Amino acid sequence: MKSLVRWGATLGMAGSVFLGGLVGIGNLPGLGNLEAVALPQDQVVKKLQDIPVFTLVDSKGGLPILVGKNGSKTVPLVVFFISKQDAQKFLDNRLRQDDAKLASTLQVRPLPLAEYYKIALEGKKKSDSVIYTLEPTQEQVKSAITMLNQNGQKVQQFNGIPLFVPKFKKDNSYLTIPLAQGNERYIPFYFEKEQAVELLDQFKKAVPQEAANTEIQVVDLYRVIEALNSSNDPIINKIVLYPSRESINFIRSLAPNQAPANKPAAAPAPKK
Structure with a gap:
């Protein structure tokens, strides 16, 4: 940072x-x-x-893989946010309702947009199909x-x-x-x-x-x-x-x- x-x-x-x-x-x-x-x-x-963006990390600094929907399909994804407030709301409201145990282990962490860019590029090279999404x-x-x-x-x-x-x-x-x-x-x-x-x-x-x-x-x-x-x-x-x-x-x-x-x-x- x-x-x-x-x-x-x-x-x-x-x-x-x-x-x-x-x-x-x-x-x-x-x-x-x-x-x-x-x-x-x-x-x-x-x-x-x-440019800072914000994501969720666990106690070891790892990025949790969440489950999302892409049309009718279920997809693994890692979520990043432009807004720190949006990231916190996602953790406090959405995630705590869906999986309170997981949410209790996570916190919002900032990182440069450049890091998201590099992570997303590397993700495209892998075969695990994880989607790295940036939320406006x-x-x-x-x-x-x-x-x-x-x-x-x-x-x-x-x-x-x-x-x-x-x-x-x-x-x-x-x-x-x-x-x-x-x-x-x-x-x-x-x-x-x-x-x-x-x-x-x-x-x-x-x-x-x-x-x-x-x-x-x-x-x-x-x-x-x-x-x-x-x-x-x-x-x-x-x-x-x-x-x-x-x-x-x-x-x-x-x-x-x-x-x-x-x-x-x-x-x-x-x-x-």
Whole structure:
């Protein structure tokens, strides 16, 4: 969890007005026409390293294999959650009702999204058919469905982990944020709609003439990971996954004595 502790020291940057744009990657769900030239695997893992996910472990740190349903079939699965609260509710409510003895031996444990990614990849290579599932926050799934329908897509369900990306409509470019000292800027992909709305509202106040040219795009985490693994578009490397507010608070709790970094100054105008 060391990377999460380091991340906690930079999260003070989240409140600034972030201007500027990078030319876009294409419209999801496909992220445009991607060519099969993968980023180095360590770079993909690095982008996932600073996002906490939560799972259940036994007293020895092992992952319990639960029983779930895939249609009419019974399948073995290990469950991970985007939200710590969701993981705790699953343990306290669902699992304690189904198997109180098992639940009494388990606790919620955080780990980086990169670890879930590696575990899931390794699981695909094995013949035991265990499914490693990552559960989204249902409130954000509902927000994603609502936004997609408002944008003219007829969507009844969202089978994935929604991310929300502030962008410009006309030239398919994205609002960017600075994450460290210097001039380099990154495209934030938020796990919460509210974070994307807050960023976009700040931008609209700063540059009202561009307000009508902005929107929030809904994307799927799995498609983003696929793009990181397969795209040669240099803009892909500018993507940064930004934790939910719940996760930010959790990360900060890991390093209570670390002071947040100073907020960076906003750029004077969006880059086209």
